[in-house]
Amino acid sequence: MNSIAPFLALLLLISSCGRLSAQTITPLYVNFFTHNEERDYCTGRTSDIYCYFPPTLPASQPCGYQDQTVFLKLRGVLKELADTVRAGGAKWNWESDWVFLAGVRSFDKGDAATGGKNIVRWIAENNNGAIEIDAHAHESTYNYADVAYMLDSLGGKPSKVVGGFTWNFTQGNNTYTWMDFDNGIKGWKYPSFTWKPDILWGAAGYNRRRGQTDHAYDVETPGIWQPKDTSETGFKSHDPSKRLILLGNGYGKANDSSKTAEQIAGEIIAFADSLRQGTKPPTGRLYSYSIDLHQKFWACPGYVARTARVIELLKPYVQQGRIVWATNTEKVTAWKAQYQSQPNLYPFAQNIVSGIRSEKIAEGMLGLAIAPNPASDQAVAYFNLARPERVSLKLYNVLGQEVALLLDAELEAGEHAIPLPLGHCPSSIVFVRISSAAFSITKSIQVLR
Ligand SMILES: [Zn+2]
The missing domain is CATH 2.60.40.1930 (Macroglobulin (MG2) domain)
Structure with a gap:
């Protein structure tokens, strides 16, 4: 992580704006993230790629990344977004599932724009650290270790970040929980490969009554801590004897084509402003937000331009040191170095700014x-x-x-x-x-x- 930039920004602020002292600034650590989804494989003839495929595919339509045209279209946007993020000084955790990587294997021989490298290797090697590559797995046929193996074999230098997991149940269709990541898990497709991550990011919830993942049960928090276990209270408790670190993703920011850049940036700025007020949330801790560059909308018009505009709108806050672009791993590094690994159990079910509760309400109700x-x-x-x-x-x-x-x-x-x-x-x-x-x-x- 570039730790000098925020420091310079602080100096600048102190000299130009006597009203604020260095101590009053608790920055918000922000990154973009993206999942490409297993659903893009379009089992059952549906696809999550909007503006390119209709939601339900005719039988004659080629499916997801099995199809070279589809793969190359999304690869093209991926390259454009990477250029935009890097040029804007932003950070991005690109979290890939196996389906896209299978497309890379089949179709991506590199081109002039990537210096002959496949897109995964190009992201890892040619973006000045602006983009971190994390594994993401739905764990139906490929598990996290398999995806990490595929990334590695494509030159992707995968991070030690779990790009989404179920906090209150087993992983996917299977028999291990996130706690088993602590000892490392073996691949199913590549059983000789063991993957041992350090950071849990993206705590999705499981609804036992419905028997499925249910985002209403997600643990959305801007905080960071070492969760104890998979129980409701255990997950939301800090246990310094645990190795795995839960890095919060904030409260669901998404560039999903239904919002303007002003709205997306406004949500981030509202939180950064609340940190300046300094009462709620408490200052002097690490706060983490992630903005979803949702791949299903990438093919929609104006997607890359809107992303560039979000970066532009956040720039004054970055210059003041109130927003710091950082990858997931960089956030955890900052937490250890600058915040002495002090846990921040900032609430899941409590409003961020003025103390009004934003509850996870019982089904059928609204908070x-x-x-x-x-x-x-x-x-x-x-x-x-x-x-x-x-x-x-x-x-x-x-x-x-x-x-x-x-x-x-x-x-x-x-x-x-x-x-x-x-x-x-x-x-x-x-x-x-x-x-x-x-x-x-x-x-x-x-x-x-
Ligand atoms: Zn996913």
């Missing part, structure tokens, strides 16, 4: 939290959907008049964060109402000028 509150220019509405629903979000003034319609859309299940632009509101109370066919909830926010 709505507005933060920061009070706010001046921008706040964020956080809520959780138990199932996909059409949701509207409106602002009302104290007379009950609608002043803005901010959202009216079909949303996926899980946590959502919708920026609330308040720049045009006078000092007053503004009401935020979120509703669907199933519910309607109103909360107030105080706007201060």
